Amino acid sequence: MTRFLPFEVIAALRFLREGRMQTGFILAGVTIGVGVIVFLSALLAGVQSNFIRRVLSSQPHIVLLPPEEVARPQRGGDAGVFEDAVVQRPAQRLRSIDQWQAILGQLRAMPEVATAAPVAAGAALAVRGEVGRSVTLEGIDPASWYEVVRLPDYVTAGTLRLTSTDVVIGIELARLVGVQPGDRIRLSAANGRDAVLTVTALFDVGNKAVNERNVYVALRTAQSLLNLEGGVTSLELTVRDVWDAEAVAQRIHRLTGVRADSWIATNAQFVTALNAQVTANTVIRIFVGLSVALGIASVLVVSVVQRSREIGILRAMGARRGQVLRVFLIQGGLLGLAGSVSGSAVGAGTILAWHSLARQADGTELFPLVVTGSLFAGAALLACLTGVLAALAPALSAARLDPVVAIRG
């Protein structure tokens, strides 16, 4: 009997040890339950981070855009009567965000915002020899924009350099127009301005459309090509919590009056699918957790009935109701805790095995392995709590036993 534990823990451990068979069975049950939860959680986290990585790797979390130009009908003298009810939607001219330097300063001061970068973007034609491809010209400030989209990570050829005479293009476009790093290419904007730039690097972001359409130049190069001297067409930013992007976007809109689109709003279908997955997983986890709790509760109910005489004796010897209560609550907690340790091992082992065996068609991993310590700590804490809660009813019935009745048996 160790002297570092109170009576309740000692008694709980002894009772569990004495009821070996029951303890063994319920531990196996808890192990399987926790294993399933850990496996599912790790799998979902992996799949989710995979999706998010694919979606967010080449786009910012929030994009601030200038307000759209709208045409409003003029109101005449009589209230409620439109004199010219048919209004043609105006063409959206390329416009700069008003006061963008001030807004950028405001954004960078927000604690939720990780990084913010100005971008001047517009349509252009990439021409080499007789080949011309329409592209999206993105004028960026390398220092800040690389924080938003980690372009350097996707460079597959050449060295990333963006002075005012450089351009970085995707591997797909390079293939179509036949250029290598070091070659030169002409970019023509819709307004007729053009420039001949040196291709310094090729990128592959894992998305064919982006690899084919996006070309990156220095901000001032884009500004002069697009006739936007000193202006930017969007501010792009990343937030610390990607799932918080929509709320942050709305806050930014209220704060600055500028239109702010979050990736959640622009990828609504994808987010809906992801949420459905999370919901399904949560429901499974809740029901597995419930069945674990019910298992622990039923084992302890039987244990209280079996031990009612011993409980009565303990009460006669001076055990307080609270002590009896805690003996059984701790048994529940210990069952949850022990089951969560073995369950975590089983769950992690299964996902590791599956991860190493299952491959995608091209031999790359099916999903990234996201097995974090916090997952195990969370599982242990939750299982412990579940065990204690499950033990509540049997523990209360044990504490309420009338010693006279219990001893008589």
Add this chain to the structure above:
Amino acid sequence: MADAPGPVLRLIGVRKAYNQGLPNEVEVLHGIDLALARGEFCALIGPSGSGKSTLLNLIGLLDRPTDGRLLIEGLETGALDDAALTRLRGRSIGFVFQHHHLIGAFSAAENVMMPLLLDRGWPQDGMRERAEALLERVGLARWRDQPVGRLSGGQQQRVAIARALAMDPPLVLADEPTGNLDTKSADAAFDLMREFNQERGTTFLVVTHDPRLARRCDRVVEVVDGYLVSDVGVAVPGEGSAPSRTLPRQGPKGPWIP
């Protein structure tokens, strides 16, 4: 505490009724008056269903009287709440049951130290030594680390007696402590209780059906149909004799004739 004046136990007009206010109300004890002095070794006898067990439960603070007063070492118990009653029970009263009732998940020594552990909450210095000394006193030192399930019935009852004395309570209640033992073990267990009674001045109240054992007590109290019908002192050599009297039977059935 050891020299506290007055009786260890005092019952004044204690009544116990079950199902109060219901049609099947039944009064089991009808106004019991009883006092046990320090160091008394008293037998409680009476036929089955006479109310002995109920009386013992009341004295053991496991149940509360419907009416009347119950004092442990002069302390009025009626005013105590459940927690205080439990604490008083743990410190002042030791129990020996007919079926030893040890806790099977613990060793002999651990069973003996259980009342101490329950009282303090944590294992502390001296607890184990005290338990081992008691086990040695009851002749079971070599079995101290054995699970109690491996001991014989007589040995288990001796462990239970040691356990009842762990807190050195002023009063030990024994409910047919030898009822389940063969004559030899029964004698050994009874002798042990008498020895503790003489060595420590612990007061014993022993419920027994065995007239042979009752005769060896200082005093015999008889309960019949919920009345205390006789209270007979047995001469204790060298100590003078306790008052010996036969009480007139109260109640509806007329005088009781011994």
